[in-house]
Amino acid sequence: LRLTEGSDNPMDRFRRLAWPQLATLLRTARYLTRDESAAEDLVQETMIRAMKKMDTFKEGTDIRAWLMTILRRTHIDLYRANRKHENEISLDAANLLHIDLAANTLPGQFDDRWDDPDDLMQRFEDQTIVLALKTMPEDIRWTLLLVDVEQLDHAEAAEVLGVPVGTIKSRAHRGRAMLRDRLHAHATSIGLFRGTGSKPS
Amino acid sequence: MTRDTDPLDQATSKRLSQLRTTPVDTSSLERKLAGVARAGDVKDQYRFTYRRVLRGATAMAAVIAIVVTVALTILTDPSTAVATPIELTRLHNDIVSGEVEMVVADSTEAANLQIASQMLNGPALPGFENHEVQSCCLANMRGDLRAVALLTVDGQPVTLVVAKGSDFAHAMGQPITIDDRTFTTHEMNGIQMVMKNKGDLWLCVMGHLPAEPLARVAAEIEM
Helix, strand or coil, X not given: CCXXXXXXXXXXXXXXXXXXXXXXXXXXXXXXXXXXXXXXXXXXXXXXXXXXXXXXXCECECHHHHHHHHHHHHHHHHHHCCHXXXXXXXXXXXXXXXXXXXXXXCCCCCCCHXXXXXXXXXXXXXXXXXXXXXXXXXXXHHHHHHHHHXXXXXXXXXXXXXXXXXXXXXXXXXXXXXHHXXXXXXXXXXXCCCCCCCCCC | CCHHHCHHHHHHHHHHHHHHHCCCCCHHHHHHHHHHHHHCCCCCCCCCCCCCCCCCCCCCCCCEEECEEECCCCEEECCEEECCHHHHHHHHHHHHCCCCCCEEECCHHHHHHHHHHHCCCCCCCCCXXXXXXXXXXXXEECCEEEEEEEEEEXXXXXXXXXXXXXXXXXXXXXXXXXXXXXXXXXXXXXXXXXXXXXXXXXXXXXXXXXXXXXXXXXXXXXX
């Protein structure tokens, strides 16, 4: 797509500002939906809405936060009427998480690793982390995606999610603990921990 | 120790940040959006204009209802029309939930006559040999017409959309072949779509069913 610096045309602004964020949106959508097809549908609709609203975007503000706000709104619109399938996502993720951990680790491999949290967290595959994320409540998941994965600052994340900055900080802390709990619980349930390691808190 | 200096929190945050480096292949999405971008401006869509249904004429086994709607889909220019899966599923849900008010006709022929009276050279609904037609409607987008019918297949409501336009775009998915006829499938929100372009017609059959029974319905239709 042709990039046109300084154009006032909304389509040119869309191409110049929004289009380069396609990968960011698709990555986030993957963590919100059950498969690639659903993620692409979500981003497709998001980009269409963004195109329609491009003249409302204020240059100089963060395009990622603006697009994430649209992505979140679109996700709500799409899945509000389809709670059944949201539940399917969580159940699928929970099952896959169990299988994935079993496939990639050996019994006892994780013992005592919470004493070295960096090392332990690195032992979980990306897919395992993503599946664990998918089992988490949506407001928590969104917070972790924005703050930790996409590295938005707390104020930007608060704007996207429409909550105070303090809530974002609280959710981020709670969400990370929740993620560790899930990883620990699954690892323990299939014997990867022998129970001698300190629990995550 | 504060949250910001908690080593567990920091390790978890650091691990999550690494997900940002996961490679993302946007090529498929870019292809879908290319037509949208070319379309240039995006017009408001889905502004259905409904004609009041004349309810009650339901004595016949196959009761057909007609409705004139405006704008099924968002984006179009002279060379490009895009039916997003979201819009198609929304159309399906609106029709199934009865949100679309309809003008009732008493046969497929009467339905097609009604369509013809509303728009010259609009698409005609194909006949259905083995499935009960519950209702149908006509969707109009800048003169680009889609005929829409509601069927019952295996006890489930199934929506069929026929549109004119060889360049009508749809989401790509796994192919399925029934009776030597190959269709493209796509699934969204539990709604399975089976689609095909042929000549100047585009066909989509969708519902909460597996692809195969939907493809069998599509295969019955002569395009």
